[in-house]
Amino acid sequence: MTDVKRKALEDLRSQRWFAADNMRGFAHRQRMQQQGLDREEFMGRPVIGILNTWSELSPCHAHLRERAAAVKRGVLQAGGYPLELPALSLGEVMVKPTTMMYRNFLAIEAEELLRSLPLDGAVLMGGCDKTTPGLVMGALSMDLPVIYCPAGTMLNDRYKGQTVGAGTHTRKYWDEYAVGNIGRQEWIALEARMTRAPGTCNTMGTASTMTAIVEAMGLSLPGASSLPAMDAGHTRMAWACGRRITDMVWEDLRPSRLLTQGSLRNGIVAYMALGGSTNAAVHLMAMAGRAGLALALDDLDAIARDVPVLANLFPSGDRLMEDFHYAGGLPALLNKLRSRLDLGAMTVTGRSLGENIDGTACEDDEVIRDPDRPLKVATPECPEAGLALAVLRGNLCPDGAVIKPSAATPRLLRHTGRALIFDTNEDMLAAMNDPDLDVDADTVLVLRNGGPVGAPGMPEWGNLPIPKKLLRQGVRDMLRLSDARMSGTHYGTCVLHISPEAAVGGPLALLRNGDRITLDVGARRLDMDVPETELQARRATWRAPERTYARGYAKLYQEQVTQAHQGCDFAFLQGTAPTPEPPIY
Numbered sequence: 272m273t274d275v276k277r278k279a280l281e282d283l284r285s286q287r288w289f290a291a292d293n294m295r296g297f298a299h300r301q302r303m304q305q306q307g308l309d310r311e312e313f314m315g316r317p318v319i320g321i322l323n324t325w326s327e328l329s330p331c332h333a334h335l336r337e338r339a340a341a342v343k344r345g346v347l348q349a350g351g352y353p354l355e356l357p358a359l360s361l362g363e364v365m366v367k368p369t370t371m372m373y374r375n376f377l378a379i380e381a382e383e384l385l386r387s388l389p390l391d392g393a394v395l396m397g398g399c400d401k402t403t404p405g406l407v408m409g410a411l412s413m414d415l416p417v418i419y420c421p422a423g424t425m426l427n428d429r430y431k432g433q434t435v436g437a438g439t440h441t442r443k444y445w446d447e448y449a450v451g452n453i454g455r456q457e458w459i460a461l462e463a464r465m466t467r468a469p470g471t472c473n474t475m476g477t478a479s480t481m482t483a484i485v486e487a488m489g490l491s492l493p494g495a496s497s498l499p500a501m502d503a504g505h506t507r508m509a510w511a512c513g514r515r516i517t518d519m520v521w522e523d524l525r526p527s528r529l530l531t532q533g534s535l536r537n538g539i540v541a542y543m544a545l546g547g548s549t550n551a552a553v554h555l556m557a558m559a560g561r562a563g564l565a566l567a568l569d570d571l572d573a574i575a576r577d578v579p580v581l582a583n584l585f586p587s588g589d590r591l592m593e594d595f596h597y598a599g600g601l602p603a604l605l606n607k608l609r610s611r612l613d614l615g616a617m618t619v620t621g622r623s624l625g626e627n628i629d630g631t632a633c634e635d636d637e638v639i640r641d642p643d644r645p646l647k648v649a650t651p652e653c654p655e656a657g658l659a660l661a662v663l664r665g666n667l668c669p670d671g672a673v674i675k676p677s678a679a680t681p682r683l684l685r686h687t688g689r690a691l692i693f694d695t696n697e698d699m700l701a702a703m704n705d706p707d708l709d710v711d712a713d714t715v716l717v718l719r720n721g722g723p724v725g726a727p728g729m730p731e732w733g734n735l736p737i738p739k740k741l742l743r744q745g746v747r748d749m750l751r752l753s754d755a756r757m758s759g760t761h762y763g764t765c766v767l768h769i770s771p772e773a774a775v776g777g778p779l780a781l782l783r784n785g786d787r788i789t790l791d792v793g794a795r796r797l798d799m800d801v802p803e804t805e806l807q808a809r810r811a812t813w814r815a816p817e818r819t820y821a822r823g824y825a826k827l828y829q830e831q832v833t834q835a836h837q838g839c840d841f842a843f844l845q846g847t848a849p850t851p852e853p854p855i856y
């Protein structure tokens with residue numbers, strides 16, 4: 272970065288704590304020395320927080336304490352002083368009822384850690400699904416210089432000669448086990464497969480979608496999001512984060528200088544070209560809301576129409592993140608999409624995105640396709656088959672719903688069938704084993720009360736299992752609808768994020784068993800064939816379900832969470848109203 276106006280020492284935020292020649296300053300220095308630190312170690316230099324979402328119940332982040340050590344080396348060598356701080360660890364598979372309920376909790380924690388402590392900048396260490404938007408949302412609101420250091424991805428795995436991936440193949444094998452094609456012993460043996468190393472899911476799930484979006488928005492070092500966690504290069508990347516953040520403090524390179532309408536768009540272009548997770552549609556709204564940037568679901572639909580899916584990764588394709596890394600990773604992908612990007616957008620390197628990706632070669636055109644040879648192509652029967660995302664409207668979802676056509680069955684993207692409705696996830700799961708369930712392959716399975724308020728937390732229930740009766744007949748996909756989400760590692764013809772959700776009186780609440788539903792992705796429509804007068808009559812008798820929580824965080828969540836199309840942030844956290852620095856006394 273040329274012509275950077277460097278901060279003066281007295282402008283460092285941490286100086287307010289450590290440089291004051293009064294009793295408070297004395298106490299701050301004294302308490303650092305209590306840990307065995309000499310005052311020369313931390314005084315007069317940028318103090319860098321390392322917000323670490325490591326925990327022993329966050330397997331994707333199992334290596335992050337070691338990586339924090341590498342970050343510290345980098346900070347020290349660049350003349351800063353690093354301090355590692357634990358932050359809420361959201362291990363996707365472990366946390367119940369759903370990590371989504373705690374994303375905003377982490378966002379609050381990240382923002383307030385940065386605000387309440389003597390920090391000049393921070394390295395954010397996360398990667399498992401919600402940790403990325405959570406940390407970034409908090410950092411956007413606090414607006415200190417930060418670099419996002421993604422955990423890196425799991426290694427590839429192969430099973431019986433086939434490439435197998437986290438999440439995607441779990442569901443495939445579960446279906447085969449359910450109908451007896453896989454035996455008990457093999458099922459148990461499979462527990463040790465598909466996730467064979469620390470790191471985030473090796474498919475294009477929510478983790479890799481979000482780390483890639485954040486890199487494309489300029490908040491990570493180039494190539495960081497596709498590095499395997501167990502690659503020695505990942506340790507070097509962590510070290511480089513430490514070096515670079517220290518300089519960023521002197522340059523005052525804050526998120527508000529990086530996140531612009533252009534860089535937000537760059538993130539969305541990456542999302543679509545990767546065939547990323549539908550979850551990103553929610554997180555992007557929330558991040559844009561924190562940055563004060565305009566974004567609507569329809570903007571995502573428009574960019575999806577323009578950007579072909581180029582990355583051949585599960586669940587849309589058949590490769591894994593390690594292959595994507597060998598092919599050149601995100602910089603190589605972005606370099607194929609230059610005309611669609613804001614190349615002038617500034618990044619954490621102090622250079623523009625265009626400069627960062629200049630000359631990045633793609634080493635494997637099968638894994639990262641050229642724009643004229645995308646992963647999925649439109650056919651005359653199904654022009655939408657290649658899209659990473661489509662945003663639907665209709666009398667079932669006036670505020671929107673999403674579907675990922677590239678991971679769906681093309682013939683179901685235009686479909687009419689009768690509704691079979693479940694009001695709770697438990698009822699739905701129990702019914703799926705019922706040999707007498709009144710269902711056929713054309714039935715539309717509906718799950719409601721799975722939204723942000725209803726569940727609460729909008730869990731990943733939206734990939735409803737196929738009823739066992741139909742699995743036995745060879746059925747592997749059906750049209751499914753919900754106000755819930757779906758794991759980015761999953762596939763199927765699932766309409767998700769129906770908004771407004773049933774629990775707040777969205778029209779989904781008025782649907783009845785047997786009503787005919789029509790999905791037409793080409794027209795971006797999702798409708799129930801019920802006359803408006805009948806809907807009004809049903810609305811007159813509708814009663815809101817009782818809120819599940821009378822106290823605690825979940826109560827706050829149900830009271831404050833916004834709808835899916837608004838990002839599910841808490842209403843009181845949105846926006847850019849200034850928050851004063853804490854007084855020091």
Ligand code: FES
Nearest residue numbers: 331363399472478
């Ligand atoms: Fe952590 Fe998939 S479970 S990234």
Ligand code: MG
Nearest residue numbers: 476477758759
């Ligand atoms: Mg996931």
